[in-house]
Amino acid sequence: MSALPSQSLLLIADTCLVWGHRLSEWCGHGPQLEEDIALTNTALDVIGQARSLYQLYALRAGNGLTEDKLAYFRGADAFQNVAIAAVENGDYAQTVLRSLILSAWFVPLWRELAIGRDPELAAIAVEAEKAARVQRRHASDWTIRFGDGTAESRRRIEHAISTLAPWVPALLAAEIDGTDRARRENEWRSFIAEVMAEATLDAFPVGSSSDHAFEANAKQALSALLHEMQSLAREHPEAVW
Amino acid sequence: MYTQAIDTDPTSRNSPTSHASVAEDVFLARIAQDEKIEPQDWMPEAYRKTLVRQISQHAHSEVVGMLPEGGWITRAPSLRRKEILLAKVQDEGGHGLYLYSAAETLGVSREQLIDALHSGKAKYSSIFNYETKTWADIGTIGWLVDGAAIMNQVPLCRCSYGPYARAMIRICKEESFHQRQGFDIVRALCEGTPEQKAMAQESLNRWWWPTLMMFGPHDSDSTHTGQASAYGIKRISNDDLRQKFVDVTVAQAEFLGLSIPDPALRWNAERGHYDFGKIDWDEFWRVVNGQGPCNEARMHDRISAFEEGRWVRDAASAHAAKRAARAVARAGALEAA
Numbered sequence: 001m002s003a004l005p006s007q008s009l010l011l012i013a014d015t016c017l018v019w020g021h022r023l024s025e026w027c028g029h030g031p032q033l034e035e036d037i038a039l040t041n042t043a044l045d046v047i048g049q050a051r052s053l054y055q056l057y058a059l060r061a062g063n064g065l066t067e068d069k070l071a072y073f074r075g076a077d078a079f080q081n082v083a084i085a086a087v088e089n090g091d092y093a094q095t096v097l098r099s100l101i102l103s104a105w106f107v108p109l110w111r112e113l114a115i116g117r118d119p120e121l122a123a124i125a126v127e128a129e130k131a132a133r134v135q136r137r138h139a140s141d142w143t144i145r146f147g148d149g150t151a152e153s154r155r156r157i158e159h160a161i162s163t164l165a166p167w168v169p170a171l172l173a174a175e176i177d178g179t180d181r182a183r184r185e186n187e188w189r190s191f192i193a194e195v196m197a198e199a200t201l202d203a204f205p206v207g208s209s210s211d212h213a214f215e216a217n218a219k220q221a222l223s224a225l226l227h228e229m230q231s232l233a234r235e236h237p238e239a240v241w
Numbered sequence: 242m243y244t245q246a247i248d249t250d251p252t253s254r255n256s257p258t259s260h261a262s263v264a265e266d267v268f269l270a271r272i273a274q275d276e277k278i279e280p281q282d283w284m285p286e287a288y289r290k291t292l293v294r295q296i297s298q299h300a301h302s303e304v305v306g307m308l309p310e311g312g313w314i315t316r317a318p319s320l321r322r323k324e325i326l327l328a329k330v331q332d333e334g335g336h337g338l339y340l341y342s343a344a345e346t347l348g349v350s351r352e353q354l355i356d357a358l359h360s361g362k363a364k365y366s367s368i369f370n371y372e373t374k375t376w377a378d379i380g381t382i383g384w385l386v387d388g389a390a391i392m393n394q395v396p397l398c399r400c401s402y403g404p405y406a407r408a409m410i411r412i413c414k415e416e417s418f419h420q421r422q423g424f425d426i427v428r429a430l431c432e433g434t435p436e437q438k439a440m441a442q443e444s445l446n447r448w449w450w451p452t453l454m455m456f457g458p459h460d461s462d463s464t465h466t467g468q469a470s471a472y473g474i475k476r477i478s479n480d481d482l483r484q485k486f487v488d489v490t491v492a493q494a495e496f497l498g499l500s501i502p503d504p505a506l507r508w509n510a511e512r513g514h515y516d517f518g519k520i521d522w523d524e525f526w527r528v529v530n531g532q533g534p535c536n537e538a539r540m541h542d543r544i545s546a547f548e549e550g551r552w553v554r555d556a557a558s559a560h561a562a563k564r565a566a567r568a569v570a571r572a573g574a575l576e577a578a
Contacts, residue, residue, distance in 0.1 A: 021315060024323075027330050028311035029542065031550025033304065033338050040331040044324060051320050068319050092553050148563060149556030156552070232376055233318040239433050241319045241376075241426075 013053035014081035020047035045131040072233035076223040083218035084167035093156035100139035106132040147199025277403035280346040300340035301365035343404040370533030377444035383423015401473030456483040
């Protein structure tokens with residue numbers, strides 16, 4: 001067995017949890033009931049993946065570490081998530097576009113981990129890849145509807161693209177041990193290009209590197225997110241729920 | 242979750258026997274034989290209206306009911322509780338969908354029903370106009386509110402209208418899970434630190450009486466009950482269901498070590514039931530009529546979600562129309578070739 005280094009495990013787990021948290025903020029507020037349910041499904045998928053990965057991490061670390069200690073008792077500086085996961089939801093176009101960007105990144109990542117040298121992680125990745133494909137299809141369908149829908153929806157998806165594009169270079173640059181970063185990036189670019197074309201949108205503007213100011217904004221958004229998520233658990237640190 | 246059925250539509254108060262047609266006699270005979278009425282069957286207008294009102298109130302209650310608990314998803318104190326709560330609130334959205342679909346079989350559209358909710362013409366369960374101030378409220382809602390919902394809903398699985406009865410079978414299975422997860426949250430609090438136990442008691446103190454109000458007015462004050470019973474829509478009266486709920490819940494509270502906030506509560510051996518104190522019906526009607534702690538906030542959230550989602554729905558329709566037009570053009574081009 002060759003376990004994935006803990007830093008990479010945390011990067012994936014934290015990304016799943018933070019993204020799931022953002023999606024869960026829509027619960028009860030979606031544009032129609034069917035979408036409310038669909039977004040909640042994605043939130044459940046990725047929070048479930050975060051739990052499995054934290055459990056694996058905790059098991060390997062020992063010392064009484066648990067999934068909840070990892071989720072509720074670390075500050076923003078210790079979180080390893082890719083920055084785009086923490087960006088605030090914005091409107092539905094921005095939420096959908098973030099799901100497209102992340103799911104198109106996760107599909108090749110999970111696929112590679114599913115056949116990787118870490119069998120415990122592979123078991124999680126097999127199921128996660130199936131879920132990520134469903135998420136990617138759902139987000140693609142909506143991106144296409146927005147690009148090739150009304151003038152209003154096109155304006156909104158174009159705005160979402162310009163808002164989220166600055167965080168993409170850091171996502172594509174994220175190294176995860178034992179996986180091929182360049183191949184993941186190529187697959188991401190090729191998939192996104194197809195969706196943009198079908199949506200009759202301009203090519204997705206991926207810059208060459210992330211702006212540090214954007215990274216700082218995402219850290220600030222993450223701090224606020226964690227402040228809310230961890231508030232009750234930290235108020236009662238000895239409690240079992 | 243469930244809505245107390247409040248008769249707000251005067252047309253539904255017509256007695257079913259006031260229409261002495263042959264068709265109505267056949268209809269009532271089928272109800273008497275416990276046959277299911279299906280969408281294509283003839284039905285009296287009062288029956289249809291009663292069902293539309295009750296099913297849509299129920300659907301609205303599910304959807305508005307997502308809000309009080311939804312606010313705690315992002316603050317759930319463990320990942321396990323977060324996942325369960327998320328799944329539970331999602332179920333409620335699903336129940337709303339089944340029920341809007343069941344109502345649509347009676348010739349109304351989801352849009353019409355949502356318009357009626359947003360304009361204030363349609364009601365939803367007043368229990369959702371109370372605040373969820375603490376995490377314990379999430380447990381108490383599952384334990385008491387969903388517990389009361391199950392009492393109300395299980396008889397509806399046998400209601401005379403087929404699509405509603407079938408929707409209720411699935412809903413009841415899920416509500417049973419909701420009730421158990423709520424009880425489990427409260428159990429964990431009661432077995433936890435003194436602060437956690439106090440949180441559970443304080444929550445029970447606030448939710449007990451509003452939960453008893455969920456069963457609706459006393460039978461003597463409910464014009465709706467008699468008619469709904471004649472139509473095979475309502476099987477057990479408000480007071481009987483409320484009594485059953487109290488009898489079951491007292492033992493659960495004792496098991497948890499919690500006190501029910503009612504000094505008049507005592508076992509009546511002669512009746513074989515618990516006696517309990519007087520319900521504050523003024524509070525009930527205040528909340529039903531829009532003056533509860535959260536009526537305004539709940540409607541604001543629902544209307545905002547709907548209005549802010551309009552451009553999304555419009556985009557989906559516009560894109561579908563464009564695709565259809567392109568498919569027609571392609572087929573035409575092929576034919577010409």
